[in-house]
Amino acid sequence: MPRRGNEEPESKFVGARHLMVAAGLASAVLSTGAVLSFYEESLPGTLNPLYAQSMVDFRSQELVFDRIYFHSPIDNRIMSRVVEKGELAEGGKGYKLTLKAGLKWHDGKPVTSKDVCFTVAAMLDPKTPSPMAAGYRTVLAGCEAQAPTVALVRFTKVFHNPQERLGFPLLPEAPFAGNTAISPDLDFSAHPIGSGPYKGNKGRRGVTFEAYPNGHHNASIAQLSLQEGGDPVVQVVTLRNNGVQGILAVPPPLRADVSASDDLQLKSYDLRSWWFMAVNTQKGALADKRVRQALNLIIDRTDLRQLSIGVKPGEQNSPCEFISGPFVQSSPFYNRSVATKEKSDRAAATTLLTSAGLQQIGGRWHFKGQPIQLQIGMLAPLDNEAPDLLTQVANQLGAGGFDRQETKVTVDDWNRRVLTGKATEFDILVGKWSFGVVEEVNDLFETRANAKGSLNIFNYSNSTVDQTIAEYNAARTDTAADDAYHKLHATLADDLPYLFLWKLDTKSAWRTEVRGNTISAYYYWTEIDTWKYGS
Amino acid sequence: MRPSLFLVSLLAACSGGSADVATPAPAESQSAVPPELLATTWQVRLAVDSVRAPFEGRDGWIGYFQGARVAPLAAFAAEADGAALARAHAEYAALYRQAALMAAHATVQVYGADAQPTDPKETAHLLGVSGALLGDEAARGKLGTSAASKVAGLAPRDLAWKAWVDAGAVWPPDAPANGSPGAPTAPAPGQAPNAGTVPHYALPEQGVDTKVEAGDPGTMWALARWHEAAALAAAPDHAGAVRVWIDPWRLPPEPRESAAGVAIPDTFLFMSAMSTPGDALFLADLEKDGSAAVAAHVSDSPYAAVIARCTKEARVDVDCILDEGAALGQAIETAMEKAAGRQDGFHRPFADFARVGLLRAADRAAWKLDDREGGGRLRINALDRTTGSARDPLFLLSVAAWDAGNRNSVRAEELVHGLLTEVPGLEAARLPLDALHIRLSRNAAPGRPMH
Numbered sequence: 005m006p007r008r009g010n011e012e013p014e015s016k017f018v019g020a021r022h023l024m025v026a027a028g029l030a031s032a033v034l035s036t037g038a039v040l041s042f043y044e045e046s047l048p049g050t051l052n053p054l055y056a057q058s059m060v061d062f063r064s065q066e067l068v069f070d071r072i073y074f075h076s077p078i079d080n081r082i083m084s085r086v087v088e089k090g091e092l093a094e095g096g097k098g099y100k101l102t103l104k105a106g107l108k109w110h111d112g113k114p115v116t117s118k119d120v121c122f123t124v125a126a127m128l129d130p131k132t133p134s135p136m137a138a139g140y141r142t143v144l145a146g147c148e149a150q151a152p153t154v155a156l157v158r159f160t161k162v163f164h165n166p167q168e169r170l171g172f173p174l175l176p177e178a179p180f181a182g183n184t185a186i187s188p189d190l191d192f193s194a195h196p197i198g199s200g201p202y203k204g205n206k207g208r209r210g211v212t213f214e215a216y217p218n219g220h221h222n223a224s225i226a227q228l229s230l231q232e233g234g235d236p237v238v239q240v241v242t243l244r245n246n247g248v249q250g251i252l253a254v255p256p257p258l259r260a261d262v263s264a265s266d267d268l269q270l271k272s273y274d275l276r277s278w279w280f281m282a283v284n285t286q287k288g289a290l291a292d293k294r295v296r297q298a299l300n301l302i303i304d305r306t307d308l309r310q311l312s313i314g315v316k317p318g319e320q321n322s323p324c325e326f327i328s329g330p331f332v333q334s335s336p337f338y339n340r341s342v343a344t345k346e347k348s349d350r351a352a353a354t355t356l357l358t359s360a361g362l363q364q365i366g367g368r369w370h371f372k373g374q375p376i377q378l379q380i381g382m383l384a385p386l387d388n389e390a391p392d393l394l395t396q397v398a399n400q401l402g403a404g405g406f407d408r409q410e411t412k413v414t415v416d417d418w419n420r421r422v423l424t425g426k427a428t429e430f431d432i433l434v435g436k437w438s439f440g441v442v443e444e445v446n447d448l449f450e451t452r453a454n455a456k457g458s459l460n461i462f463n464y465s466n467s468t469v470d471q472t473i474a475e476y477n478a479a480r481t482d483t484a485a486d487d488a489y490h491k492l493h494a495t496l497a498d499d500l501p502y503l504f505l506w507k508l509d510t511k512s513a514w515r516t517e518v519r520g521n522t523i524s525a526y527y528y529w530t531e532i533d534t535w536k537y538g539s
Numbered sequence: 540m541r542p543s544l545f546l547v548s549l550l551a552a553c554s555g556g557s558a559d560v561a562t563p564a565p566a567e568s569q570s571a572v573p574p575e576l577l578a579t580t581w582q583v584r585l586a587v588d589s590v591r592a593p594f595e596g597r598d599g600w601i602g603y604f605q606g607a608r609v610a611p612l613a614a615f616a617a618e619a620d621g622a623a624l625a626r627a628h629a630e631y632a633a634l635y636r637q638a639a640l641m642a643a644h645a646t647v648q649v650y651g652a653d654a655q656p657t658d659p660k661e662t663a664h665l666l667g668v669s670g671a672l673l674g675d676e677a678a679r680g681k682l683g684t685s686a687a688s689k690v691a692g693l694a695p696r697d698l699a700w701k702a703w704v705d706a707g708a709v710w711p712p713d714a715p716a717n718g719s720p721g722a723p724t725a726p727a728p729g730q731a732p733n734a735g736t737v738p739h740y741a742l743p744e745q746g747v748d749t750k751v752e753a754g755d756p757g758t759m760w761a762l763a764r765w766h767e768a769a770a771l772a773a774a775p776d777h778a779g780a781v782r783v784w785i786d787p788w789r790l791p792p793e794p795r796e797s798a799a800g801v802a803i804p805d806t807f808l809f810m811s812a813m814s815t816p817g818d819a820l821f822l823a824d825l826e827k828d829g830s831a832a833v834a835a836h837v838s839d840s841p842y843a844a845v846i847a848r849c850t851k852e853a854r855v856d857v858d859c860i861l862d863e864g865a866a867l868g869q870a871i872e873t874a875m876e877k878a879a880g881r882q883d884g885f886h887r888p889f890a891d892f893a894r895v896g897l898l899r900a901a902d903r904a905a906w907k908l909d910d911r912e913g914g915g916r917l918r919i920n921a922l923d924r925t926t927g928s929a930r931d932p933l934f935l936l937s938v939a940a941w942d943a944g945n946r947n948s949v950r951a952e953e954l955v956h957g958l959l960t961e962v963p964g965l966e967a968a969r970l971p972l973d974a975l976h977i978r979l980s981r982n983a984a985p986g987r988p989m990h
Binding site: 056077143270334436 | 606657661745749750912919946948955956975976983986
C-alpha cells in the first residue's frame, strides 16, 4: 500500500530484536573444529573465473584460484604466491615468470608454465566468450613456455607496471584437454580445479571449500561452508548463536547490534557499490526523456533510504550516500557539480508528464489512452541489504499515479536475461553495481554492439553517450579521461537511462573467535591462509 | 533538540573550565592492566557524576561525541574555555599534519613513481614541497626547477621553498609555507580556516591542451602551524600538553622534545583514544625514543602495560592485543559501573575509546619494532573499530595518509571524502589523491562492473 502523507515511515527492522530471539532459537547450530560457515549474499553462479558476473562469483573464485599477482590487503604491495622471480623481457613488451617449485593443482598435478600459457591462450581465444578475457585481449599478446617453470608473457605494448596486468587467475590446461575455447557451461564451473587455498564444490544449496595443502598455501581452516543468506535478522541471530561464523554483508540497521556485542566484530569491506533503477528507454512512455525525468522527481530517495536502509534524514556519517551519476561521491570521476535529488517534487513531475502528453485520469497516468502499468523488478538478494526496497519503490510510483507490478528477479535470471539485454518486459529494474579500483562504466551505457555495451540492461543508446565514452577511451591524459567521465555523468543525469540512487558501503560481521581475518578490498579472501578459527 | 549521548543522564550545562579529578577506588579487572592503573583512566574517573560535571551539557563536548570538530571549536571559544579550545586546535594541528602527509605521499606516487610524459612541468614544484614535508631529499631536490613557471602564483612559491632549502632546510618551514596559496593569516582561536580557493594552481599538461588542477601541500603545513599557534594562544599555560598531543602525528622531519614531566589535564584526554596522562606521554615518547618507551611507561600507561605483556621476541602479538583490547574495554566498563554505582548508557561508548586506543598504540609500537605486518594488521583492526563515538577524524586521516603512501587510493578516497566537512582544508589535499586514483584506475588490470 502506498504510504500516506502523515504516516511515520516503518521499517522491517522494527521489532528486529524480538524476531532475532525467536528466529535464533530455531536456527542455532553449534559448529565444531576448524570448519567455518558463512552467509553470502547468494550462491555463486559459477566458479569459473572467466565468467564471474557477480561479486559472489568473484569472491568465491578467489578461494579456489591463484591470481598470478595480487595486492597485499595490509599495505597494498604487489605480491605473488606462485611466481618465484619475475623480470622484464623483450624491451618491456614481455615479462618472464619463473614459477615456484612444488605448486600443485587440486588434482595433484604440477602447475607448470604450460598452464600459464594455456590461461593466456584461453583468454586470447575469441571462441572463449568471456567478458573478463575480452578486457585482457587489449593487454596480452601471447605467451611462450620456455621451460617447465618459465613462461614469457607478451603484452600488446610496453607497460610501466607489467605485474599489474598479470592479476588474472591461473587456469589448468589438463581439464580442458588443451582446448583454449572455454565455454561457461562446463562442469568446471561447478567443480573447478584450481591451485588456490581451497578446492571448491558447488552444490544446489551451498558451496563447500576444502583446504588443499600446497607448497604455497597452508590454510588453517579445514573447510569453509558458503550458505545463501536469507532474512538478515535471522542471519545475525544465527551468527550470535554460532550457527555460522560470518556474514558477508550486514545491512546498516543491524550493525549497531553487532557492534555492541563482544562476541562479534564488524569488518570493513572496501568495495565501491552504487544502486540504481534502470529505466527501459525503449518502452512506451519511458522512451520520452521527460517521463524518465518525472520518475526521477517522483522517487523520494530520502524516504526510500529511511524505509529500506534505516538511515534517518540528516544522519551524520551515513553508510548510504545519494548519488547523481554512475560513480560514488568519493570518486574523482564523480561530477560534483551535478546535484543529487533527495526529496520528491510531485508538482514538477506533473508538469513534465503533462508536457510529454500523458494524461492523468482518475489519479492514474495514461499514455495514448491507456493506463501505464510499470513492471518493476529487483535483483532478489538486494532485499537482504535493503529490505522492502522493491515494495517501497513501487509504493512511491503508485502514489505518483502509476500502476505497477513487482517482481524479484533471481540471480540466475539476472545473469541470463537482464545482463544480456533480454529482460525487455520490465520497465524498471533495481540493481547494484560494484567496482574495485577500476570504475569504468562503459559497458553499462554504451550502445550494445560488437562486444560493446555488454552490460547495457535495456539496450540504451545515445550518440552523445557513445561519443563521450569514445573520448574517455581515447584520452591521452588522466585529465582528459576525468573530463570525459564528468561529461558522461552530466549527460546520464539528464537523460536518465538509470535513476541513480545511492552508494551503500559493505560491512561484514565475524565472530571474534575468527582471527587473522583481514579482508581484502574487492577480492575479500586473498588472505584466507592467515585466517584462524577454533583452538 | 539536544542529541542523546552520554549527556542523556547528565547534568544541566555547566560553566566552562577544565578540571583534573580525583581517582576513585580501584575496581577488579580481568585485564592485564592493574586495577590501580585502570582507575586512573578518564573513563573510570569521569564515570562519577560530580567528577564529570565540568564536561556536561556543553555543546563542544556534545559535538565531539558526535564526531564533529568544527562546531566544538566555536563552542569552546564562546565558553572561553581556553584549555578545551587548545585541545581542539591541537587536534587540528595534528589533522593538517596528516593532511600534509597524505597530499605529499599522493604527490610523490602520482607525479614521481607513476610520472607520465604529459605531466605538467610544474609537478616538480609539488614534488619538491612534498619531499620537504616527507624528509625525502630526492624529491625535495626538485625545488627551484619551476622558478620560471608562468603558472599564476607558482614561481614565487618555488623560489621561497628553494631559498629555505638553500638556507639549510631547518624545520619548521614556516617561511615558505606561510606564503602558500590559501594559507591563513594571524591565528584566531575558535576559527577553522579552509585552504582558500581550490584549486591553487592550474598546471598545463605537456603536449596537450588540458590542465591539471593542483593544491599546494605547503598550505597543509601552514594550516597545521596556524592551529598550533591558535592552541598556544588559547592556553599558553598548557603549551606542554599541546606539544605532547601533537607529538604522535608530527611529520617525519620534525624535531621532537622529551615529554617527561608534562602535565596532561583531563581536557586533553576526554573523548580521546588516550585513557591516561601516561598514555599521552607514552605515545609521544614512542615517537621520540622508539620501543624503549614501552618499558618506560608500563607503570603509568595502560597501553604500555598491555603492549609489554603482548610483545614477544620483538614482535607485538596481534591476537594478544585483540584479546587484551576486549578485556580492557570490559574492565573499564565494570570499573565505571562500580565507580558510578550504576550502569549508564555512555559506559560502553566511553570504553570503546580505550578498546580502539590500545590497538592504535600497539600499531605504533609494532612499527617501532619494524613489524610492519603486525602494525598493519592492528591498524586495520583499529580502523574497523573506529565507529560510533570512537570515530576519530585524526586516526581516519592518518590511515588515508598511510594508504596514499601505499597507493591504496580506494580506501583513502573514501576516508577523505567522509572528513571534508570537519577538515575544511582537505579539499586542497584531496587533489593529488584524486590524481593518483585516476592514474591507478587507468593503469590497472582490466576490470568490469559486477552485480
